[in-house]
Amino acid sequence: MTEKTNLIITDTQDELKRGLETARKIILSGGVVAFPTESFYGLGVNASDEGAINRLFITKRRGSDRPVLVLIPCPGYIEGYVACIPETASELIKQFWPGGLTLVFKAGPEVSPLLTAGTGKIGIRVSSHPVAAGLTRTLGSPITGTSANISGQDGCITAQEVYKSLGSGVDLILDGGKTGGGKGSTILDVTVEPPEILREGMVGREQLQDFIPLSVRQG
Numbered sequence: 001m002t003e004k005t006n007l008i009i010t011d012t013q014d015e016l017k018r019g020l021e022t023a024r025k026i027i028l029s030g031g032v033v034a035f036p037t038e039s040f041y042g043l044g045v046n047a048s049d050e051g052a053i054n055r056l057f058i059t060k061r062r063g064s065d066r067p068v069l070v071l072i073p074c075p076g077y078i079e080g081y082v083a084c085i086p087e088t089a090s091e092l093i094k095q096f097w098p099g100g101l102t103l104v105f106k107a108g109p110e111v112s113p114l115l116t117a118g119t120g121k122i123g124i125r126v127s128s129h130p131v132a133a134g135l136t137r138t139l140g141s142p143i144t145g146t147s148a149n150i151s152g153q154d155g156c157i158t159a160q161e162v163y164k165s166l167g168s169g170v171d172l173i174l175d176g177g178k179t180g181g182g183k184g185s186t187i188l189d190v191t192v193e194p195p196e197i198l199r200e201g202m203v204g205r206e207q208l209q210d211f212i213p214l215s216v217r218q219g
Contacts, residue, residue: 007159007173010131019131019174020138026171027052027139032059034148034162036176037132038100039184039202040155041162043170044071044135044143053114056144059169062151068115069102069123069187071145073136078124081108081142088212089190095211098128100202104189115144125185131176147184157181 008019023033023044030052033044043060045052047070057064072078075093078085082105089103107115107122116122125145127133136143147155149165156162159175183201186208194213197205208214 006171007163007175009175011177016131016134019172020134023135023172023174024138027143030055031171032056032169033135033143033172033174034156034159034166034170035131035135035174036179037127037129037145039180039182040157041148041159041173041179042071042132042145043148043166044145046139047115047142047144048110048112050112050114053112053144056146057114059166060146060149060151062146064114065117066151067117067119067121067123069125069145069185070115070142071125071127071132071136072142073133073140074126077142078105081111081122081124082106083108086190086193088193088195091211092188092190092208096203096207098126098133100128100183100185101125101208102185102187104187104191104198106191121189121191123187129176129179131174135174155181155184 010016010019026033027046034041045056102123102125104121104123111122148162149156157179159173162173186201186203187199189196189198
């Protein structure tokens with residue numbers, strides 16, 4: 001990385017606090033911030049700012065026909081962003097949030113169609129990573145949680161990889177060290193009965209079956 005790169009290491013509590021406050025200001029002004037999650041680095045913008053969401057698509061070279069999941073500070077924030085919370089979803093939230101399970105709901109009226117890609121559904125997760133979780137709590141509002149890389153490329157597990165992939169398209173990288181890699185979050189659609197696994201990831205099918213019946217997308 002170059003000396004001009006806006007990067008803050010978050011190894012200590014003071015560094016983390018400074019990084020989160022800087023990230024908050026950048027996101028609220030329409031900027032793009034990369035941050036570590038349980039698996040890969042994520043790319044966060046204000047989930048209520050359509051200009052910032054469009055910039056996210058440009059930065060990732062991603063088509064607007066693919067939904068974008070959001071991270072929220074805690075389960076209590078979910079009611080403002082979904083049309084309803086099925087009973088099965090409530091049980092899953094108790095068991096797996098914070099953690100590696102993204103739940104897909106019917107989107108509430110305030111959710112931008114840029115996030116839903118016209119599906120009327122929104123993926124939501126509460127992260128268990130201290131930096132990702134700290135960022136949503138510092139903002140007190142949802143941010144996007146898509147991976148910090150060019151669409152179609154491998155996910156990034158270090159701040160250096162993020163910079164190599166996205167360069168100046170990111171205003172700030174919160175460097176939390178090397179992330180776990182592996183699988184991303186499991187994506188589960190709870191708008192259908194039984195719930196449908198759209199992508200199996202950190203939370204395995206066997207873990208989910210202990211609580212609810214499941215279907216698996218075909219093809």
